[in-house]
Amino acid sequence: MDGNLRRTAGGGPLTGRSGAGRRRIAHPGAAAAGAVALLLLLAGCSSSDGGKDDGLPAAPGQRPKSVTPFWVNPDTKAARQMAAYRKDDKAADARLVNKIAAQPVAEWIGVDDPQGEAGGFTEAAAKAGREALLVLYNIPHRDCGSYSQGGAADGNAYRAWLDGVLKGIGDRPTTVILEPDALPHIADKCTPQKFQEERYALLTEAVGKLKALPHTKVYLDAGNPHWIKDPGRMVDPLKRAGIDRADGFALNISNYQTTAENTKYGKQLSAMVGGKRFVIDTSRNGNGPAPGGDDPESWCNPPGRALGTPPTTKTADPLVADYLWIKRPGESDGTCKGGPKAGAWWPAYALGLARGAK
Numbered sequence: 001m002d003g004n005l006r007r008t009a010g011g012g013p014l015t016g017r018s019g020a021g022r023r024r025i026a027h028p029g030a031a032a033a034g035a036v037a038l039l040l041l042l043a044g045c046s047s048s049d050g051g052k053d054d055g056l057p058a059a060p061g062q063r064p065k066s067v068t069p070f071w072v073n074p075d076t077k078a079a080r081q082m083a084a085y086r087k088d089d090k091a092a093d094a095r096l097v098n099k100i101a102a103q104p105v106a107e108w109i110g111v112d113d114p115q116g117e118a119g120g121f122t123e124a125a126a127k128a129g130r131e132a133l134l135v136l137y138n139i140p141h142r143d144c145g146s147y148s149q150g151g152a153a154d155g156n157a158y159r160a161w162l163d164g165v166l167k168g169i170g171d172r173p174t175t176v177i178l179e180p181d182a183l184p185h186i187a188d189k190c191t192p193q194k195f196q197e198e199r200y201a202l203l204t205e206a207v208g209k210l211k212a213l214p215h216t217k218v219y220l221d222a223g224n225p226h227w228i229k230d231p232g233r234m235v236d237p238l239k240r241a242g243i244d245r246a247d248g249f250a251l252n253i254s255n256y257q258t259t260a261e262n263t264k265y266g267k268q269l270s271a272m273v274g275g276k277r278f279v280i281d282t283s284r285n286g287n288g289p290a291p292g293g294d295d296p297e298s299w300c301n302p303p304g305r306a307l308g309t310p311p312t313t314k315t316a317d318p319l320v321a322d323y324l325w326i327k328r329p330g331e332s333d334g335t336c337k338g339g340p341k342a343g344a345w346w347p348a349y350a351l352g353l354a355r356g357a358k
Contacts, residue, residue, distance in 0.1 A: 065130070072103065078328075082098050106135045111138060115168040116168065118165045126173065132173070140158055175217040225261045252282070254326070256289040256302065299333065
């Protein structure tokens with residue numbers, strides 16, 4: 001993901017990309033297999049902390065299923081930050097960060113133990129009576145060599161990694177956001193022609209294998225309205241990657257474009273790909289994109305942004321399946337504007353997003 005669309009999915013790789021459109025993704029480094037026991041222990045915990053009279057829970061609890069079916073991880077970076085602020089008697093800051101910690105955010109599956117991570121997250125979610133939301137971001141030649149560059153060494157390495165994810169998910173309810181930036185980078189010609197056929201093949205295989213699982217939904221990334229401005233340019237890439245078998249497509253990953261603009265764009269694109277539904281990343285679009293177009297990295301840690309609509313199925317539009325927090329709010333887009341490396345937790349930025357939330 002290089003600029004235009006890049007997003008940083010909460011720890012994840014995305015960061016935001018070039019100007020209006022791209023996003024960059026910074027891999028969050030999902031929890032290691034050793035943390036699974038802790039996640040299972042904490043899943044569903046929401047009791048108050050008797051040692052603090054600040055009205056905050058000891059650990060984040062689950063949102064009502066009628067609002068969103070997705071699992072709130074009680075051990076995110078935001079939850080740990082909230083605990084640290086409480087320990088230091090910074091109740092105001094703790095309440096702000098709780099705006100992030102209390103919501104379900106996507107888990108970005110890492111490279112080293114895909115089966116353990118996917119299994120740990122989906123098992124903890126199932127134990128809490130919720131659904132896991134996972135991001136798969138390991139396609140070869142990822143991010144065009146930008147902040148979130150990397151990915152599997154080759155197609156066979158990617159297939160082996162994906163097989164681990166599949167075993168980890170199994171029959172547990174899961175929604176997968178598949179390979180942010182992979183298709184928009186083909187549409188904007190950032191990904192060289194020599195890599196494109198393999199990419200289509202890998203994405204088609206991934207969609208097929210994920211949909212063969214009994215309770216898994218899959219959404220392919222389709223960029224955002226300021227990256228690939230003509231939705232018609234995304235039609236062929238989506239079709240070649242298996243949109244017909246997928247549940248739909250995802251918009252605005254790790255970016256800041258407004259929900260209204262994404263909805264308009266998504267409905268135009270949906271009409272071109274068989275009426276597929278779509279999801280919108282609202283994690284950081286509460287104030288829309290940064291004003292002005294002079295900054296070539298306007299997607300990267302722009303100041304003055306805000307948390308957007310919390311995750312929900314109540315979108316008021318039948319074509320919009322969910323508002324999701326795919327990018328993990330508070331994690332950096334990259335080493336720009338004073339930020340740490342992509343995907344690293346940035347307390348000051350997290351507080352700013354929370355303060356700006358409506």
